[in-house]
Amino acid sequence: MADFPQIHAAWQRRRALVREQRLDAWRLVHGAADGMEGLSVDDYRGRYLITVEAEAWLEDRAGLEAALAEVQEELRPAFAPKFYWVANLPKQRGALPGEEIDRFEVVEDASRFEVHLGEGPHTGLFLDQRENRREVCKLAKGRRCLNLFCHTGAFTVAALQGGASEAVSVDLSKNYLAWLERNLELNELEDRPHRSVASDAAAYLERAARGGEVFDLVILDPPTFGRGKGSTFSTIRDYGRLLAACLQILSPSGRILACLNTRKVAAEEFRDFLKEAAKTARRKVLRRPAPPPDFPETAGAPGALKAYWIA
Known part of the structure; x- marks a missing residue:
């Protein structure tokens, strides 16, 4: 993750949490708190919701996706990651072209929830x-x-x-x-x-x-x-x-x-x-x-x- 070492660091900080709680849905990157101001990344069972609030993060989408794929390789090696981009910019808001809409279930503790990826910033679960x-x-x-x-x-x-x-x-x-x-x-x-x-x-x-x-x-x-x-x-x-x-x-x-x-x-x-x-x-x-x-x-x-x- 030479191009985006912050992602590797963010994963290292959350690895124990995700594994101990067996989280299906969690936040990998939380903006400035993870050294990536204007960017958040949420993982929903290998589908990554990438929300950008600074245009600079759109300049190397492929590189960012590659860094996230490395996390996926360690977390779920049998599942190919999917990437859903959402812009929250002054002149651009909403889902960006990419993966087809995906609707599936995630588990949180003893509860199951239906979530939607590809329809915009809201997935159905905060x-x-x-x-x-x-x-x-x-x-x-x-x-x-x-x-x-x-x-x-x-x-x-x-x-x-x-x-x-x-x-x-x-x-x-x-x-x-x-x-x-x-x-x-x-x-x-x-x-x-x-x-x-x-x-x-x-x-x-x-x-x-x-x-x-x-x-x-x-x-x-x-x-x-x-x-x-x-x-x-x-x-x-x-x-x-x-x-x-x-x-x-x-x-x-x-x-x-x-x-x-x-x-x-x-x-x-x-x-x-x-x-x-x-x-x-x-x-x-x-x-x-x-x-x-x-x-x-x-x-x-x-x-x-x-x-x-x-x-």
Whole structure:
């Protein structure tokens, strides 16, 4: 890996993690934290999602792929790697020409998830939430769980795997809710107490409060920006009212996993915001979970994901 020694170094730092946890899906390169600012590489069972935020990384695609193939040779010698490039540049966004779309399953601990490569930056599974899914699984037993902006339902799977008494999953996208149902089937959870609700999150929370519904575990993980029927959603603008509504339907011993995924807000700023909101509701912010080891943070390269538990 003479041309890209940083990739070799990144693999050396993660080799034990990947092998000990038998990870199917994990991050090999995490931008500046691995000495490769503007580049991230995720491995999904030998299919590599390469996201570039600096044009320089497009100058030697073949060389970069060759370096990744060397990792693949050690990790999965019987499987030829595939490479899926995504641009996140000012004048170019989305999937770049290359491999055909691939849809397959990955395993995380005891759970199976359907993922898609070749359709853009989103695969159906957010790898940086792995440790939070594990925590939800540990906390879920006997609890009624609400998963807002549920996407493809990874947190719902985690809650039901952990023994949640019921899970309610809310998302505007019927496509994502159908994907969630497939994930439940993959894990033989389709007969567990669960409801999928195609709704705007704020509207659902209003209905839940009017109906006297109470939840013991709430996952609030909105997208940075969304568009629904006749309205738009902005995390920075609308997070406060969503959090207040979640606190209103939280049981006395309940917990909220509050997530924010943007580099525009520092972790400390988000924490202080949550503390003020929690104080008003006589709750408290517990802690910020550590990111997965394959998503290292440094002072000069803070992560986009911020997550805190509120109780």
